[in-house]
Amino acid sequence: MISHNIVPNISVDCVVFGFDFKKLNVLLVERELKDEESGKLLIKDHTLTGYHIFEDEDLDTAANNILKNLTGLDNIFLEQFAAFGQLDRVAGDKDKVWLKYINKGFAERIVTVGYLALIDNTKVTLHLKDKNVQWFPVNKINGMEMAFDHKHIFYKALEALQRKVKVEPIAFELLPDYFTLSQLQKLYEALLGTSFDKRNFRKKVSQMHYVIPLKKKQKGVPHKPAQLYLFSREVYDKTRKGKISFII
Amino acid sequence: MISHNIVPNISVDCVVFGFDFKKLNVLLVERELKDEESGKLLIKDHTLTGYHIFEDEDLDTAANNILKNLTGLDNIFLEQFAAFGQLDRVAGDKDKVWLKYINKGFAERIVTVGYLALIDNTKVTLHLKDKNVQWFPVNKINGMEMAFDHKHIFYKALEALQRKVKVEPIAFELLPDYFTLSQLQKLYEALLGTSFDKRNFRKKVSQMHYVIPLKKKQKGVPHKPAQLYLFSREVYDKTRKGKISFII
DNA sequence: GGTTAGTTGTGTACAATTTACACGAAGATA
DNA sequence: TATCTTCGTGTAAATTGTACACAACTAACC
Structure with a gap:
């Protein structure tokens, strides 16, 4: 203080x-x-x-x-x-x-x-x-x-x-370092109050090279464990494109 | 004061x-x-x-x-x-x-x-x-x-x-009440430091129903006068969609 | 050890949007 | 009437978005 x-x-x-x-x-x-x-x-x-x-x-x-x-x-x-x-x-x-x-x-x-x-x-x-x-x-x-x-x-x-x-990859700050794609999807759904199609969401994420699949899997879940992913701000900064949504 | x-x-x-x-x-x-x-x-x-x-x-x-x-x-x-x-x-x-x-x-x-x-x-x-x-x-x-x-x-x-x-139609505040599409395009180019294809830009604008063509034409220009347009915030508010650009 | 419950992970066909690109017509001026 | 400048327009190809269903994996239970 x-x-x-x-x-x-x-x-x-x-x-x-x-x-x-x-x-x-x-x-x-x-x-x-x-x-x-x-x-x-x-x-x-x-x-x-x-x-x-x-x-x-x-x-x-x-x-x-x-x-x-x-x-x-x-x-x-x-x-x-x-x-x-x-x-x-x-x-x-x-x-x-x-x-x-x-x-x-x-x-x-x-x-x-x-x-x-x-x-x-x-x-x-x-x-x-x-x-x-x-x-x-x-x-x-x-x-x-x-x-x-x-x-x-x-x-x-x-x-x-x-x-x-919707414009910056800040949502990852709300997740632990390692997260699953379902968690990421649920997060976006909670944030925006919408729901997304699972396959389309994953297709989209797989194009984001800064969301990196790990060789690890979830542990301690009572069902098939999901693959874990990692967000890399460094990769993001190097691959950002600067899309425009309102005009052109 | x-x-x-x-x-x-x-x-x-x-x-x-x-x-x-x-x-x-x-x-x-x-x-x-x-x-x-x-x-x-x-x-x-x-x-x-x-x-x-x-x-x-x-x-x-x-x-x-x-x-x-x-x-x-x-x-x-x-x-x-x-x-x-x-x-x-x-x-x-x-x-x-x-x-x-x-x-x-x-x-x-x-x-x-x-x-x-x-x-x-x-x-x-x-x-x-x-x-x-x-x-x-x-x-x-x-x-x-x-x-x-x-x-x-x-x-x-x-x-x-x-x-x-890129996300809200505030650029119109920089134009006079009546403006031409070329002026609108130059404005966006000046704002964003890019350049747009004329035909594609116009196609895009023609889908924005809040950019309304008037029956007036430009006056006092030493060439073919362009058609004048008007931005209607009222129409915008009633037709906005809320696009997302970063994810989905 | 087999069954159940719950979640993961994957592909394709169709629709919509974005992109690249060139020229004749209109009006002003000399 | 010729010249200059800007206006206004369409199409084909590529990319991106959307809708949609099921088998495989693991843990837990019996």
Whole structure:
């Protein structure tokens, strides 16, 4: 953790996505506030993982530090997707109460920079056990109570993710190093909310020379084990073509 | 102009693109600083069009106000593309001198939110005459002196523009209401730095039902006048398909 | 050891889209 | 009336996308 002064009116918020081989999830922090004297529960809802930046910290560094703190991991895929600066970001009375207790009454408009984080579930689940941080299925978010404008930020992140995933090979960040083609297909289906034909999907992937078949097979599954594959960013960078989809 | 207090550590910068039917241009402001006593020229370079936000102003509003102030126009296409918060954004001695004179010595790191603006040249050129604001060809920017990290911001904007233009019909914002297919083609060629086959380009456009042929023809050209077309966002919104380019 | 349950991995025919390519017609000018 | 410049058009071949079904493999169970 960094020890210098925070910048009171600027923060970063990370929208952390994960994939459990079935559905897409997002990491949220439970926000709970009890009155100091009466012990009465004043607030209970969820927030994205974010914090103010520090005076001597870049935006990217701030986002990285949040994730490191949260998951214990470094080198997580992290990409800015938007900044939010609406005057009414502090949404309701709930948030005002929160700021009064937690933020020393500071209620100026805070500009927050949103980061998209993609993590490999298999590497982090243990670290989360003892914190008030949990995975929530992306399609359950709509019905949840969320702090500030975090629901809005979340949906912007999801849109950005769906857009990027069609154009860049970032989805692999959500899978373990070795994965099967069925897992890859299910991931894309979860991300985009569609379904693909198995044979056509595989034909397509086999043309991507940066998705490399290994000589290994899946282990510990109660059925025919599938071949494992590896994504190579190096190969990708050397073979990208730069397709255009909207015009020509 | 707005009269309230500025937020000292947050600004917006607009990267304003225009098209003169031959090449893509960007709007830059000449920054010139003379020593008050000696009259000696301390700084001369260029900046993007930007300013601090005001306490009672949204980010989007701030960007809009800058453009209105600059061009006299409202309703300009404007879209956030990134936030910049590197600690070394104030690049060199030049910028420190500038901040000392202009910004009352305030030299804290400023986080700036970058906006992409696309404008129809034919509507604004007159408004710019008497200001130190000028169009510069995009491919000349590399050799220019620019303030702060504005060259970096400019290139990020250009990348974002090239990316978006392939996926959304925003290029039309750079053309007048009525345009010819040759102008549209030259625009895409200028934007993407490629060239297209005329017949194939037209075949493609003819499938876009939101590019609508008019019964009008070009006037005042020393050759066969071309048919004029119109872009209809309304038709676009009703006929979009949502193609995928990277996978399936 | 044989059966069951669940998942893997493969090919082909047809449709749609993309690409490459050249010339006569229209209008302005001298 | 000749010349200049840009406009506007079609077809054939190659590539890419789509729809569709079944046998083989492994683990687990009896």
